[in-house]
Amino acid sequence: MSGVLQSALESRIDAGGKCLVPYITGGFPGWVDAVRACAAHGADAIEIGIPFSDPVMDGPVIQQASQAALDAGATPVSILQEVRTLDVGVPLVVMCYYNTVFHAGHERFAADLAAAGVSGAIIPDLPLEEAGDWAVAADSAGVETVMLAAPTAPDERLPRVAARARGFVYSVGLLGVTGERDSLADTATALAARVKRVTEMPVLVGVGVSNAAQAVEASKVADGVIMGAAVVRRLIEGGADAVGSFVGEVRAALDESSR
């Protein structure tokens, strides 16, 4: 039985489309409007980052946004309180580092997410072997835990990662941290193809998907893309309006390519 997140993505895919999941740093000034703008311009789900003091998977742009959010006083609690008031009509997925979860306690954090109306969670420093206790708590709270598949994973590992994934499988686009790149890495489509072979779940490419053309390229193999730094840079530079027009531009390009 698929959850809210997976169902939303599958309805796009079943209609012949490609999924678009933008990322917004929670707590960054103007972030709530940016989430609304994403929803209004065709996002299928929205990833909301809970800023952490030591974001090892993130490059300079998301680091900067996270620090600004922390400096503005953002906490996991304050962000989830605002999320609770959002009614944007698409599933919300929280991205946070594991200490935020561990510190709150697995059951409590899962319950807090569910109570805030969050459908899914992505925890980039919680690999398969360590995910067990959290995954059980998340499953029982109805929170879909997205698992990441990495280009370095041997073939035997991918089916196990996919089997533990809920919502979708996050196919990591390159060796490296989040951030924009001039071109889509070859590993992006290569890994997405490998993951597609071992799962029926939606497979989305994230990390290093930087513009509409790269989103289209990745989506030739994958079911869609997650876009982080490219969106957050626009949030930093131009606020919610800039985010909205960028998301709309990528949406149009994906729709055009899958027509």
Added chain:
Amino acid sequence: MSILVTPSSDGRFGEFGGRFVPETLVPACQELEAAFHDAWSDSSFREELHQVLREYAGRPSMLTECYNLSEQLGIRLVLKREDLNHTGSHKINNVIGQTLLAKRMGKKRIVAETGAGQHGVASATAAALMGLECKVYMGAVDVSRQELNVFRMRLLGSDVEAVTSGSQTLKDAVNEAMRDWVATVESTHYCLGSVMGPHPYPYMVRQFHRVIGEEASQQCDDLLGSHPDFVVACVGGGSNAMGIFSGFVDTPARLIGVEPAGGAAVGRGQPGVVHGMKSYLMQDEYGQVQEAHSISAGLDYPGVGPEHSYLASIGRAEYPTVTDDEVIEAFQVMSRTEGIIPALECAHAMAWIIRESPKMQGKTVLMNLSGRGDKDVGQMMGILGGLK
């Protein structure tokens, strides 16, 4: 049964440790674990390691009896002289081990983080010796307070990058080294500098430093006729302490790991997860990692190696703190009284011994002098002004 833990495949010391890293790094950690296991049980690897430590690093390091301080403090104080190793600290034991292992794994490049610069200098040295490319990440704050070590690393042919994110100290250098490793994992070995990080690092680095405790155990038997009453070492991540503790953990000796008051992970922290491990961690009510504040760049770290958390949790080792002022005093006392300028890190251990000596009258105390203070004299000149 020994208290010294050999972690199982989940990398746990009791409830601590583990492998909390991005998926991208999981295969690399598994590969490293297998390669280390293979090398450690290979007598030719152990022989080569032993030979380099002997002929290049200057092992075994000696034990020095401190007659002057012993008389002054009413204890019998002996020092394990890791400060006399090549590059001036215990760090060389681990980097010789890891660079030999990196070559065995076919890696061409290493990355390292450094706080005070001792691990960075040791890594740069071993990389020069072994013909490996080396990049060292160092917090921008530490770059300015340890400029001599920065120059040393560059002289040795390494690339040093000042890290300007976060608190710009050791924890941020670790973040940046991990980010580098995520991007370069196929060609690069992360030469982590302490008994921390994801499995197998805490275990592997402790094994590479066990030589300190093994030598000291034999030397104490020869000199004292027994184990000492106290074994004292400073703790940041905790590698020099784990090295010397490992030789005495199964004796009745009291094990004392001295933390800076501004970086007391065990003393003031609670279990948390950062840098790949579950361990005691200084954090706020939401789990944000707090910044440590210590006079000593090498101890300016809000976490601690997981085996220390385990030893603390079972009550086998104690983790008191000392203040910067006590450290500054101990730094001068040791210099004047014994003619040994200690690293500021080790001055923490000395400061605890001076403070607690009234309660240890007549006892034997082994202190790990894990590094020499040459690197700190510039900073101390600034603090003390011109001494008359």
